[in-house]
Amino acid sequence: MDYNVRHIRLSKINTSDQTFRITTNSDYSDLTPSISQMGVLQPPMLVPKGEGFIVVSGFRRISVCQSLSLVDIPARIINDHASGFDQAQMAIADNAFQRPLNTVEQSRALALIQRFAPDETDWHAAARLVGLPTSRKAVQRLLPIADMPESLQMAIVNGSIALPVAISIRTLHQDDGTALSLLFQKINTGLNNQRELFELIVETAIIKEMSVSRLLEQQDITSIFADDNTPMPQQVQRLRQVLKLMRYPELSKAEDAFHQAFKGLKVDPAIQLQPPRFFEGQTFRLSLSVRSRQQLKRLLADLEKIAGATQILPE
Structure with a gap:
C-alpha cells in the first residue's frame, strides 16, 4: 500500500477519532524511555482527514510524543485515495505483526475489517491474512465484544470478568451492566461463581421489582464489603448467602425454624x-x-x- 514518511505536527493529529484503534493497552510507560532517547523508530500510520490527520495505527506512540511535549514526529502518511478497507487492513496488520492480539483486540479487528469490507468474501480473506479466526463459531463468539462498553472490555482483558458472563452482562440495561461489572471486578472470582451470582442477582431483581443497580445498593449487600478485614472469598460466600435468602425467602424461615x-x-x-x-x-x-x-x-x-x-x- 502506498504511503510516504514525513514529519507531521502533533497538533494536526486528531487522536480523538478512534475508528481504527485496535490496542487495549493505554499504558505507554514502556515506550517512553526509548522514544525519549532515540525518537520514534517505527512511525505511526496516519491518513489525511479534513485539515489534519487521523490515526490508523500508533496511538500509544503518539501519546508518548505528546507527553514528551514534542512538536512534530515522523509518520507514515497513507495515500488519501486508499479505501477504508485498505486502512483497516493496515491497522490490523501493524498491530497483529507486533504481538499476539488478545480477545478484545481480535474482536475489534474483526469488527473493523467487517465494517469496511466490500463483501463477506473479502473480509474473510483479509482476516485470515493477518491471522484472525474466521470460523463461524469464533466470529459469533468474538464480534459481540466489540460493541461492549470499554470498561467491560477491559474487565475481560484483565481477567476479572469471564467472557461468557461479560456476554450476559451486555444484555442488561447500561446502568445495571455497569453496576454488575464493577461488582465482579471488585470480587474477582471464578467463572462458576460469576455465573451463579449473575443468575441470582438478575432473578432477585426481577422478584423484588427493582433494577439490578438498585438491588446492589441495598444495605444487606453493601455492608458485606464494608469490612476490609474479611477475606474476599468469605465476602463472596456471604454475598451468595444473602442473595439466596433474598431470592428464596422461604429459606430464611426454614433456617430460623431449624435454629x-x-x-x-x-x-x-x-x-x-x-x-x-x-x-x-x-x-x-x-x-x-x-x-x-x-x-x-x-x-x-x-x-x-x-x-x-x-x-x-x-x-
Whole structure:
C-alpha cells in the first residue's frame, strides 16, 4: 500500500477519532524511555482527514510524543485515495505483526475489517491474512465484544470478568451492566461463581421489582464489603448467602425454624449440627468437640435428644 514518511505536527493529529484503534493497552510507560532517547523508530500510520490527520495505527506512540511535549514526529502518511478497507487492513496488520492480539483486540479487528469490507468474501480473506479466526463459531463468539462498553472490555482483558458472563452482562440495561461489572471486578472470582451470582442477582431483581443497580445498593449487600478485614472469598460466600435468602425467602424461615428447634433441645455447646447449605441437600453435618472420654460419654444423652428430634432430622 502506498504511503510516504514525513514529519507531521502533533497538533494536526486528531487522536480523538478512534475508528481504527485496535490496542487495549493505554499504558505507554514502556515506550517512553526509548522514544525519549532515540525518537520514534517505527512511525505511526496516519491518513489525511479534513485539515489534519487521523490515526490508523500508533496511538500509544503518539501519546508518548505528546507527553514528551514534542512538536512534530515522523509518520507514515497513507495515500488519501486508499479505501477504508485498505486502512483497516493496515491497522490490523501493524498491530497483529507486533504481538499476539488478545480477545478484545481480535474482536475489534474483526469488527473493523467487517465494517469496511466490500463483501463477506473479502473480509474473510483479509482476516485470515493477518491471522484472525474466521470460523463461524469464533466470529459469533468474538464480534459481540466489540460493541461492549470499554470498561467491560477491559474487565475481560484483565481477567476479572469471564467472557461468557461479560456476554450476559451486555444484555442488561447500561446502568445495571455497569453496576454488575464493577461488582465482579471488585470480587474477582471464578467463572462458576460469576455465573451463579449473575443468575441470582438478575432473578432477585426481577422478584423484588427493582433494577439490578438498585438491588446492589441495598444495605444487606453493601455492608458485606464494608469490612476490609474479611477475606474476599468469605465476602463472596456471604454475598451468595444473602442473595439466596433474598431470592428464596422461604429459606430464611426454614433456617430460623431449624435454629430455634435445635436451641430448644438445650444440648451441650460442644455439639454442633449444621443443616445442608440452603437446605438444598439431605446431609446434615454433626461435629463434636471433646477433651476426654468422660466428656464424650456425657454427650451421648444429648446425641440421643438430637436423634429423637423429628422436627430437626428427617426419619
